[in-house]
Amino acid sequence: MNDYFKLQNVLFCEDDKLATHWKMFFHGSQPAYDRQNRCIVIGAGQVVDFCTYFNSIALRKWRTYTWADKLILKLRVQGKIEICLTGYEKEDNRYIRRIVARKKINAEEEKEIWIPYPDKPLELAGFEVHALEYSTIFEGEYGTEVQADKRNHVSLHLITTTFKKEEYILPNIELLKKTVLTEKRLEEISDRESLAKNFWIHVVDNGRTLSPEQMEADHVQLHPNLNTGGAGGFTRGMLESLEHREKPTNVLLMDDDVLVLPESIIRTYQLLRIQRPEYKRHFISGAMLYYEEMERLHEDVGYVNRTGEYGPLKSRINTAKIEKVLRREGQKKNPDTAYAGWWYCCIPVEFVRKDNLPLPLFIRGDDVEYSLRNKAEFITMNGICIWHKGFSNKFNxxxxxxxxxxxxxxxxxxxxxxxxxxxxxxxxxxxxxxxxxxxxxxxxxxxxxxxxxxxxxxxxxxxxxxxxxxxxxxxxxxxxxxxxxxxxxxxxxxxxxxxxxxxxxxxxxxxxxxxxxxxxxxxxxxxxxxxxxxxxxxxxxxxxxxxxxxxxxxxxxxxxxxxxxRFIRILRRKHRIMKQYKETHTHVEREFREHRDEMTSESFWRKYLEIDQK
Structure with missing residues (x-):
């Protein structure tokens, strides 16, 4: 199939940190993971359901945002199994589970199989494996057919800002080197459009405690920076990416103190490669899950409510429960105060310009202001996410x-x-x-x-x-x-x-x-x-x-x-400040508005960051 195009991988829950949370990957029986051969083993009589948060595919969204009109399941297996293609259709306000196709496989030797899904209006699609005898699945993926002239060239630049968090940033970068950038030499990869050839990492070190020897490699650059918070760190990364020899088409902003799943980056890249033109201006907003409660999803799109509170637009869910995932995947109209958090946010370079940089807010609100100023619209997808450390128990x-x-x-x-x-x-x-x-x-x-x-x-x-x-x-x-x-x-x-x-x-x-x-x-x-x-x-x-x-x-x-x-002293101070606000806020607001373009310009930021003027 010359037009075949991979959409996303089937994940085997390889990370030890995730082993106890296997229901995010499988339902029914838990298969055994063979670490040496990097495959899963299913015992005779076991049924493993892959229609889960990480292993289902949001088919309606892929069909909406990309050219992925068809869906194909591709597996490499050995043994005697029956595969049931499954999915969920929406009827009124309910989600109905369907088995849309079945296929029996008898493979005495390792064998690659392709099974197309029928053209059904499924919200999520997945599959079940019924092991008729001891069987092995070596790898799997969902794919589609997309002609070459509908594929986009993508140059994806990851920017992560860190401040004296070596225990997080070093393992994350090492993981990405070994997975997304692959262990073999980049020049040996023949596919010019492969992610490994078109993925670049910018580590902005606000603490100036990292050395190039710890970090830098092909496609990985370290940028020592003043401690100017997240806003200054991400802005430095934006400027560096715009000056890079391989100009970005999209910039991916990501926090440092996170557990990253390389597959999230793979899915982001694949989505961008076949994105329909009318959705190329959308931000891809990754979900934030709690590191302390790894199945709990906190937010993928946030918003500011009428009383000025910041929080998730959709309900928080347990991702181990597919019915919760389904309801969350349902499209919800974004209010004009919706924003994407910069723990994982992929932005088209159309917005990342030298005359459209973030405000110097140091920390908190920079992502909100950037989304709202640019009237951003968002794409979210199950399985595009990170786990954030320390988010669930800190109030500062x-x-x-x-x-x-x-x-x-x-x-x-x-x-x-x-x-x-x-x-x-x-x-x-x-x-x-x-x-x-x-x-x-x-x-x-x-x-x-x-x-x-x-x-x-x-x-x-x-x-x-x-x-x-x-x-x-x-x-x-x-x-x-x-x-x-x-x-x-x-x-x-x-x-x-x-x-x-x-x-x-x-x-x-x-x-x-x-x-x-x-x-x-x-x-x-x-x-x-x-x-x-x-x-x-x-x-x-x-x-x-x-x-x-x-x-x-x-x-x-x-x-x-x-x-x-102290109570009286603060109360008096409050009355004084509120009076000052009433008398001066119109003037203050007008000055901020008049100087916004200056504060988001390259010349201002280069001076603020004390880096060479271009």
């Missing part, structure tokens, strides 16, 4: 209170996005909430965010992100082991249970600012454990003198105590 006030809210005001002002969202109303309410639960440092961080925004665009153009983060991080609560607290709960996650307030309690809580304007002798002395993060439980805070805040994931905590003097 410097990030969540200061950085996020300062940058929300900046991106709204500079790029004219999120116009219907009142970020100042959200900040005002959060200051009050944090005062009520004695988190005075958190309230200060929120007010710092507004105060620094009001300093205007000149403030943003100074390379001081690292300094500011250190200052704000010094205000974060210092949590220590729960062993040091007699009030620590036996079951730490119980801090997320809340009891509704009584009407009188609610009334007194509000008019007294939770006891800040109430006699001390009438406050409760007992210390209660509460959640340290966003979780709000006013019944537990009510009229307490002291709280124990708990991080259940890390089993750490800290005391918070009522401080009336």
């Amino acid at each position: 006030g410097a990030m969540e209170f200061y950085q996020v809210h300062r940058n929300s005001l900046i991106l709204q002002a500079a790029s004219g996005v999120c116009r219907n969202i009142d970020f100042m109303d959200r900040i005002s309410k959060l200051v009050r909430v944090n005062l009520l639960r004695f988190n005075y440092d958190g309230a200060e961080q929120l007010l710092d965010a507004v105060e620094d925004y009001l300093k205007g665009y000149h403030f943003l153009m100074k390379n001081q992100g690292e300094k500011l983060m250190k200052e704000e991080s010094s205000k974060n609560e210092k949590l220590i082991s729960l062993e040091h607290f007699p009030e620590a709960p036996m079951k730490p996650y119980e801090v997320y249970n809340d009891t509704p307030r009584k009407p009188l309690e609610t009334f007194l809580y509000r008019i007294t600012y939770n006891g800040h304007f109430w006699p001390s002798c009438l406050l409760k002395k007992q210390v209660v454990p509460v959640a340290y993060d966003w979780f709000y439980s006013p019944h537990l805070y009510f009229f307490r003198r002291k709280l124990l805040v708990v991080n259940p994931a890390m089993e750490t905590g800290a005391y918070r105590e009522m401080d009336r003097k």
